[in-house]
Amino acid sequence: MAGNADQAEIGAMSDGSTRTPLDVAAVRADFPILDRRMAGDQPLIYLDSANSSQKPRQVIEAMARHYELHNANVARSVHQLGTESTEAFEAARDRIAAFIGAPDRDEVVFTSNSSAALNLAANVLVWAEPPLGLRPGGEVVITEMEHHSNIVPWQLACERSGATLRWFGVTDEGRLDLSNIDELITERTTVVSLVWVSNVLGTVNPVAEIARRAHEVGALVVVDASQAVPQFPVDMAALGADLVAFTGHKMCGPTGIGVLWGRKDLLAQLPPFLGGGEMIETVRMQGSTYAAPPHRFEAGTPPIAQAVGLGVAADYLSALGMDRIAAHERAITAYALDRLADVSGLRVLGPTDPVDRSGAVSFTLEGLHPHDVSQVLDSLGIAVRAGHHCAKPVHDRFGVASSTRASFYLYTTREEIDALADGLEKVKKFFR
Structure with a gap:
């Protein structure tokens, strides 16, 4: 499921140099669970890596x-x-x-x-x-x-x-x-x-x-x-x-x-x-x-x-290279922030600028409880987290009791981010 865009980008390294980007398709082949089909024969789209990452077959x-x-x-x-x-x-x-x-x-x-x-x-x-x-x-x-x-x-x-x-x-x-x-x-x-x-x-x-x-x-x-x-x-x-x-x-x-x-x-x-x-x-x-x-x-x-x-x-x-993993994380997070900005009624908690930002994006969707958002996304095979994420004070700071969180990692693709954005539109229609 790795996208061509992931392969075409050259990741910027911490020392300013460049090298071959992370081969996301090859990475995904190491994670057996990513081939799972969920209820309704939906492909698994795992966007909960800040909670717990998936494990490669080597481990x-x-x-x-x-x-x-x-x-x-x-x-x-x-x-x-x-x-x-x-x-x-x-x-x-x-x-x-x-x-x-x-x-x-x-x-x-x-x-x-x-x-x-x-x-x-x-x-x-x-x-x-x-x-x-x-x-x-x-x-x-x-x-x-x-x-x-x-x-x-x-x-x-x-x-x-x-x-x-x-x-x-x-x-x-x-x-x-x-x-x-x-x-x-x-x-x-x-x-x-x-x-x-x-x-x-x-x-x-x-x-x-x-x-x-x-x-x-x-x-x-x-x-x-x-x-x-x-x-x-x-x-x-x-x-x-x-x-x-x-x-x-x-x-x-x-x-x-x-x-x-x-x-x-x-x-x-x-x-x-x-x-x-x-x-x-x-x-x-x-x-x-x-x-x-x-x-x-x-x-x-x-x-x-x-x-x-x-x-x-x-x-x-x-062996993959932590610089390459970091570059992929930055690129996929920037892409996600752009895509989510197009979802009306969605409010991101935290920086909307990808600089000095990781791939955990928490958000609220106007008029909808995060648990409802998560459950409808789950019916589409998209796994995200809903709740206060064991961090109630920061939720209080932003005036919300809970949020939905999508989080990315080395195996996340642009197609999965697109599926999330499309899924959120389906969530809104479901409760309209």
């Missing part, structure tokens, strides 16, 4: 092979299967470290998802010794466009520590309002935690700029990169953050695995989050000492097969 087959041939627990057995499983798990850590430009493999902590990674960060910063720990009189700064996973953990952390929660607002255009940055980030600031790419507005935030300001006052910077890592090249060494969370299921990997990246020197100063097997150095009835990072933060049996799948997903994306 599916790698996980199946692990279970078929190498299944055993890690770091606990000296038999062959245990050794093979441990080697595969740690090789996945190497692959992820390389994929995100981590200076050291031991900076990669496996978690179950982004929410778990952000909760880990918030809790250990409550428990940490001064000057790292949250304390009464200290402040945590977040933003109004955060996913609930980067709001609720900090609310709880502030309640438990006596710190104060503050936040950046959002402009009418859907950008972060940085006009009062010097009032929000001050000597009282202990942590600044923000989303890199909004899952509702699609806005790409200037993380490096905000991190520089935060570090000037001695604050730590935590970044929710759930929507960023799948979409464009990431270099942790250059980002300027101290802790970064992302998840596997949005980057062609399996569910049940995420990552918390942290500066090695910082992780070494932080206390454990969960207690149990593998995170210890030694245990006595009188007390315990703990393993060095990353294992200090990986209590219990980890997501082994999921790590194997995530490592293969990182290799898959790297």
Whole structure:
């Protein structure tokens, strides 16, 4: 279903050069689910990748092979299967470290998802010794466009520590309002935690700029990169953050695995989050000492097969080229914004300019509930998301309770965007 237009465009690379664009038809052939027929024999048009991406057969087959041939627990057995499983798990850590430009493999902590990674960060910063720990009189700064996973953990952390929660607002255009940055980030600031790419507005935030300001006052910077890592090249060494969370299921990997990246020197100063097997150095009835990072933060049996799948997903994306994926994402998002602008009564939440914008486009359709819009589109084989997308405050900011969201990825075609625009016209006629 890949369009000729997708093949004809030359993607602009981050360094200003050009190269062969992403071969979307070849990419789609790697994703078995995209050949599905839905109810009424409708072809599947999957526009919900910000929620969860689809998985290429390379990832599916790698996980199946692990279970078929190498299944055993890690770091606990000296038999062959245990050794093979441990080697595969740690090789996945190497692959992820390389994929995100981590200076050291031991900076990669496996978690179950982004929410778990952000909760880990918030809790250990409550428990940490001064000057790292949250304390009464200290402040945590977040933003109004955060996913609930980067709001609720900090609310709880502030309640438990006596710190104060503050936040950046959002402009009418859907950008972060940085006009009062010097009032929000001050000597009282202990942590600044923000989303890199909004899952509702699609806005790409200037993380490096905000991190520089935060570090000037001695604050730590935590970044929710759930929507960023799948979409464009990431270099942790250059980002300027101290802790970064992302998840596997949005980057062609399996569910049940995420990552918390942290500066090695910082992780070494932080206390454990969960207690149990593998995170210890030694245990006595009188007390315990703990393993060095990353294992200090990986209590219990980890997501082994999921790590194997995530490592293969990182290799898959790297082989395609993250610059090419980013170029395709920009092109398809620009095309979608143009097509949706022709749908009368449709209001896009967030930037309508594709610059510094990702492929998550949330919108309302005048007089219609987002759930109704989604259900009619689903009857046409078009999968979108409806609701508040786990981000109620930003919906409140724009005066709506919920929205419909179409989100794109490396396998999205222009024909699918056309089908969405045509489908929205059918939605309007259905309820007219």
